[in-house]
Amino acid sequence: MTANHIATDAPPITISVQELTQFCDDYLSAGAFKDYAPNGLQVDGGRAVQRIITGVTACEALIDAAIAANADTIMVHHGYFWKGEPAPITGMKGRRIRKLMQHGISMIGYHLPLDAHPVVGNNAKLAEMLDMNITGALYPSESHPVGNISTCIPQNADSLIAQITKALGRTPLHISANYAHVNSNAITKGNDKLIERVGICTGGAQDMIEQAAVMGCDAFISGEISERTTHIARELGIDYFACGHHATERGGIQALGDIIAQQFGLPVTFIDIDNPA
Ligand SMILES: [Zn+2]
Known part of the structure; x- marks a missing residue:
């Protein structure tokens, strides 16, 4: 046999x-x-x-x-x-x-629960996919921390865009914090600002950009963007990367599927229904 x-x-x-x-x-x-x-x-x-x-x-x-x-x-x-x-x-x-x-x-x-989990959560998986080290929470709390603060090798926005594009298979929409300076020609090397401390919260968390600025982040990464997000990024001096709600939330459910397949020996298959938003 x-x-x-x-x-x-x-x-x-x-x-x-x-x-x-x-x-x-x-x-x-x-x-x-x-x-x-x-x-x-x-x-x-x-x-x-x-x-x-x-x-x-x-x-x-x-x-x-x-x-x-x-x-x-x-x-x-x-x-x-x-x-x-x-x-x-x-x-x-x-x-x-x-x-x-x-x-x-x-x-x-x-x-x-699938956004926040420290191992299979969407926020943790996105930091991992971007080769970043999680150092804290965007909203620290003993029972319910929300989002994370991660560090990466100091790099400029173009380099981070390339890294995100490689990890998620799509180019993020980037709002530079240096807009006002560039317009007044006060700074000529606007895009050379180094990004090292990054706030991360997947999906529709664009309004948490203000908290990321409060927490001293150089940049904030989320899924969606609103009209107001552009002005907040420019006026608070924090770079913003809108990477797609769907694109930033594929990690958690796949990781949970892996845990289930391991635990029960069942076949688990992730199916990606394409979504540009
Ligand atoms: Zn979502």
Whole structure:
């Protein structure tokens, strides 16, 4: 009998969706977070867990990919049931949940616990991907530190742009802190400012740039940018790098998937639904 036969004949590894959720709840200390959406099991597809798909957002394209892969469980960073959204399960929301239910697919979501975790969190993974050393938190707290402050080899903005582009596969939008000086010709070597101390908070954390300035960071890295962010960066003298909400939040769910694959021996596959925002 070949190894192939043994693998085919062996009963597949199966755990309950409750067991999987309990493990993740404990690992991420999910119960300790006040969040904008429920963390953990959001849709119970009613089947045992044998094949898991992970992704950033539980959009319809990810559900279609999970169906095509014959998966029974989807795990994401952005799930459903956000605070303030209409409760009825109709329209786009209805279509997504109906598809999950009809195909017996469970959906598990972790939001803030998956941003903040010191090992698999989005913020920790982004610092790691950029070869930076985490030295503290953007908002220090014993129970709930938010974001991180990291140090890198002193480099100018162009060099950091190149590093981010290589790590994330897309070029960040950079707002230089030296705008006013460049305009008045007061400083001719504006782009030679060295960046060493960097605030990091993934996703839609652009307004934390003010806290990064308070904490003495040379630059701040997040996902999104607002119109006001440009002026804040210029006036507070801190470089800003908008690297994409989606692009900066791919690390956490993939790292959690690796932990689950290790713990339970289940196949876990990350599917990247392209998103330029
Ligand atoms: Zn997010």
